[in-house]
Amino acid sequence: MTECRVQIEKVEKTFRDFWGRARVRAVRGVSFDVAAGEVFGLLGPNGSGKSTLMKMMLGLLRPTAGQIRVLGQSPDTTAIRARIGYMPEESSLYPFLTAEETLDFFGQLFGLEAAERARRVEELLAMTGLAHARCRRVGEFSKGMARRVCLAQTLINDPDLILLDEPTAGLDPVGSRQVKEMIRALAQRGRTVILSSHLLADVEDVCDRIAILYHGLLCALGCVNDLLEEHGQIRILLPALDPAVREESLEWLRRRTGAVPLWEHPRKDLETVFLETIRHAPPPPEGASGAAVEEEAPLAPFLKGKGESAPP
Amino acid sequence: MKATFAVVGLTVRALIRSRWVVVTAIFLLGFTLILPWMLRDDGTAVGRARVWIQYQFHLMLLGLSVATLGAGPGLVAGERERRHLQQILVKPVPFVAVWLGKWLALCLINGVLLLGSFGLFFFMMVRSFGSGRLPSDQTELRNRVWTVRRLTRPVAGTRWVEGEGMGVWRLEMPTVSAGKPLLLRARFFSPAVVSRWTIPGEWEIRDPEGRMYYYERLELRPGVVQEISLPAPSDTIAAGVWEVRYRNLDRDTILFDEEKSVTLWSEAGCFATNLLRGLALIWFRLLLLAAAGLTMGTLFSTPVAIFMSTFLLLLILLSGQIGWVVRTGQLVEPPHTHGGEPCTEHHSTPLREAVERGLKGMYRFLDRAVGAVRDFDPVEQAAESSRIEVQNLLRGFFQLVVLRGGILGLLAVLAATHLEWG
Numbered sequence: 001m002t003e004c005r006v007q008i009e010k011v012e013k014t015f016r017d018f019w020g021r022a023r024v025r026a027v028r029g030v031s032f033d034v035a036a037g038e039v040f041g042l043l044g045p046n047g048s049g050k051s052t053l054m055k056m057m058l059g060l061l062r063p064t065a066g067q068i069r070v071l072g073q074s075p076d077t078t079a080i081r082a083r084i085g086y087m088p089e090e091s092s093l094y095p096f097l098t099a100e101e102t103l104d105f106f107g108q109l110f111g112l113e114a115a116e117r118a119r120r121v122e123e124l125l126a127m128t129g130l131a132h133a134r135c136r137r138v139g140e141f142s143k144g145m146a147r148r149v150c151l152a153q154t155l156i157n158d159p160d161l162i163l164l165d166e167p168t169a170g171l172d173p174v175g176s177r178q179v180k181e182m183i184r185a186l187a188q189r190g191r192t193v194i195l196s197s198h199l200l201a202d203v204e205d206v207c208d209r210i211a212i213l214y215h216g217l218l219c220a221l222g223c224v225n226d227l228l229e230e231h232g233q234i235r236i237l238l239p240a241l242d243p244a245v246r247e248e249s250l251e252w253l254r255r256r257t258g259a260v261p262l263w264e265h266p267r268k269d270l271e272t273v274f275l276e277t278i279r280h281a282p283p284p285p286e287g288a289s290g291a292a293v294e295e296e297a298p299l300a301p302f303l304k305g306k307g308e309s310a311p312p
Numbered sequence: 313m314k315a316t317f318a319v320v321g322l323t324v325r326a327l328i329r330s331r332w333v334v335v336t337a338i339f340l341l342g343f344t345l346i347l348p349w350m351l352r353d354d355g356t357a358v359g360r361a362r363v364w365i366q367y368q369f370h371l372m373l374l375g376l377s378v379a380t381l382g383a384g385p386g387l388v389a390g391e392r393e394r395r396h397l398q399q400i401l402v403k404p405v406p407f408v409a410v411w412l413g414k415w416l417a418l419c420l421i422n423g424v425l426l427l428g429s430f431g432l433f434f435f436m437m438v439r440s441f442g443s444g445r446l447p448s449d450q451t452e453l454r455n456r457v458w459t460v461r462r463l464t465r466p467v468a469g470t471r472w473v474e475g476e477g478m479g480v481w482r483l484e485m486p487t488v489s490a491g492k493p494l495l496l497r498a499r500f501f502s503p504a505v506v507s508r509w510t511i512p513g514e515w516e517i518r519d520p521e522g523r524m525y526y527y528e529r530l531e532l533r534p535g536v537v538q539e540i541s542l543p544a545p546s547d548t549i550a551a552g553v554w555e556v557r558y559r560n561l562d563r564d565t566i567l568f569d570e571e572k573s574v575t576l577w578s579e580a581g582c583f584a585t586n587l588l589r590g591l592a593l594i595w596f597r598l599l600l601l602a603a604a605g606l607t608m609g610t611l612f613s614t615p616v617a618i619f620m621s622t623f624l625l626l627l628i629l630l631s632g633q634i635g636w637v638v639r640t641g642q643l644v645e646p647p648h649t650h651g652g653e654p655c656t657e658h659h660s661t662p663l664r665e666a667v668e669r670g671l672k673g674m675y676r677f678l679d680r681a682v683g684a685v686r687d688f689d690p691v692e693q694a695a696e697s698s699r700i701e702v703q704n705l706l707r708g709f710f711q712l713v714v715l716r717g718g719i720l721g722l723l724a725v726l727a728a729t730h731l732e733w734g
């Protein structure tokens with residue numbers, strides 16, 4: 001966690017209208033660094049400047065002031081884009097291409113050889129559960145299916161730096177869990193991930209550090225664990241107790257600490273219930289058209305790096 | 313380079329799957345098929361063949377120009393607005409590769425459509441004129457249409473030939489091979505045109521060695537281009553200066569046309585090759601329009617880019633008028649006179665002069681920009697079976713594609729480096 005992949009220094013972005021008058025100050029003096037192998041979350045209400053910041057890291061927008069270095073260079077350098085993967089907030093894929101053609105096209109843009117391209121396309125389609133829909137046009141896809149294709153194209157070049165703008169928006173819970181697992185797996189292999197999301201649970205699950213933006217200002221920056229930990233309280237989990245034993249234990253704690261301990265039955269979260277339901281569902285009928293739901297999220301082999309076989 | 317080819321493939325797919333190709337092809341091939349029924353010819357086989365070629369070339373030129381200018385802006389502006397282009401530009405692909413890929417795709421598809429409709433037209437033409445015609449028609453067709461000729465204009469000559477006077481023209485001709493008939497074309501005007509249909513005169517043509525090559529007394533109609541088939545020489549005649557004389561046997565003075573005064577046409581090549589050269593010039597023009605459409609799409613939003621492209625096409629179609637303004641230095645035709653008095657008075661004020669100077673400057677600029685497109689218009693030459701020289705082809709390629717297309721491409725790339733793609 002020493003090498004910096006992204007450095008953002010006092011960056012400002014003001015959008016101007018046709019006549020050059022300042023209209024929106026989307027980003028105001030934001031500074032932070034993202035280290036190699038880190039998963040960095042950008043949070044903030046709508047319009048707080050998350051997407052704008054990502055587009056500036058990609059060179060699509062130019063900062064009005066301040067400096068951005070990506071992989072040690074200016075974002076305007078075409079060559080560094082070979083090492084970046086970007087998933088925009090809208091999938092924006094060519095609707096007339098099939099899933100397979102889409103991935104192949106983006107592979108060609110990176111100059112990958114035909115055989116290598118074919119292998120990666122195959123593995124990514126399997127990874128995103130779209131192998132059976134490979135020959136259908138992306139324009140016909142549901143939002144989540146298009147999102148999966150978009151995610152696959154983000155990874156086709158096995159990038160070092162991955163920018164994901166709301167990657168789980170529109171994905172089903174299985175898909176979003178897979179994406180989260182994939183992000184963790186990629187980070188463990190030294191890839192840097194910067195993601196923005198409104199699904200705070202997702203961010204909490206995968207991010208090492210987060211930045212919270214509001215009206216373009218950086219309001220908070222830090223490790224997720226530090227930010228979330230409630231110092232001064234602890235929670236003890238036990239198997240369900242007989243009511244008499246429970247009351248006795250609480251009484252003992254009350255006497256011992258002087259505080260009033262609380263108890264409750266822990267609730268499963270909806271994600272777990274959903275995943276269990278899918279696990280026990282009957283097999284899909286012939287000609288099913290949605291995304292396939294795989295229990296395990298297999299990381300495409302080419303993303304695992306050399307000498308590795310399975311994600312941890 | 314790989315990325316450019318990827319964009320070519322993508323754009324070809326986009327044009328095919330958006331039905332642009334199929335609609336354009338149906339339009340072109342459909343009109344090519346029904347064109348023979350729409351021709352307005354003068355009733356002769358030669359006239360019909362020439363009009364057919366002319367209509368077909370105009371059809372291909374106009375049809376594909378409109379289709380290309382319709383597609384070009386959407387391929388950049390439309391994709392930018394739908395954020396497709398941004399997806400490409402975040403990959404290691406410079407904008408110039410995207411522009412070039414899209415341009416090459418348009419070139420390719422235009423070429424295929426052009427060749428397809430030309431192939432159909434040529435097949436129909438061969439079938440229509442190949443058989444079932446009178447032998448005299450066949451001879452005329454062979455001599456005046458299927459044979460491509462090189463035009464020689466006089467280096468010096470007369471314009472006014474007085475009543476019972478003599479006109480002389482000297483023409484520097486290339487070598488004329490034995491057995492290859494020559495063609496003489498001339499047009500003159502006479503004040504007697506109302507009272508009489510034809511004017512009598514004597515034509516006399518001498519080869520470079522002063523030998524009489526042709527002598528005939530003919531009654532010719534003023535105001536129309538006359539085409540006189542000359543006999544083929546029995547021996548090859550080396551290149552040199554030929555002399556054409558015309559003795560006016562009428563009482564009135566006649567005036568020979570400035571452009572089409574007296575010209576000699578010698579055989580120079582194959583009909584199909586010449587048409588293919590004409591086709592190449594049309595293709596070059598389409599390549600320029602493709603570049604224009606893509607660059608408009610880079611600079612403007614879709615509706616504005618389509619408007620600008622349409623406007624450009626209009627300018628090209630009006631380039632004749634623009635050229636006239638530049639040549640004559642007049643913005644409007646001089647006021648008509650009624651009984652010797654001008655009906656409008658021309659006040660010259662400093663403001664008016666400044667406006668006129670500005671307008672003339674604008675016309676000169678427009679003429680520079682689109683005049684070249686008019687200069688390389690192949691339709692007339694193809695229809696008249698007049699040889700389109702390879703040099704002309706090369707100059708057309710340079711002027712239209714390399715120079716003007718290159719400037720447009722450069723403009724797009726420069727603009728793209730300053731644009732934001734949010």
Ligand SMILES: Nc1ncnc2c1ncn2[C@@H]1O[C@H](COP(=O)(O)OP(=O)(O)OP(=O)(O)O)[C@@H](O)[C@H]1O
Pocket residue numbers: 015016024025026044045046047048049050051052053089734
């Ligand atoms: N191209 C643009 N022109 C003008 N203003 C823009 C442009 N793009 C973004 N903005 C403005 O910049 C501000 C930040 O927008 P941005 O898209 O970065 O927000 P965001 O944090 O990604 O929001 P969301 O959560 O809704 O995706 C907004 O006020 C938006 O209107």
Ligand SMILES: [Mg+2]
Pocket residue numbers: 050051052089165
């Ligand atoms: Mg956003």
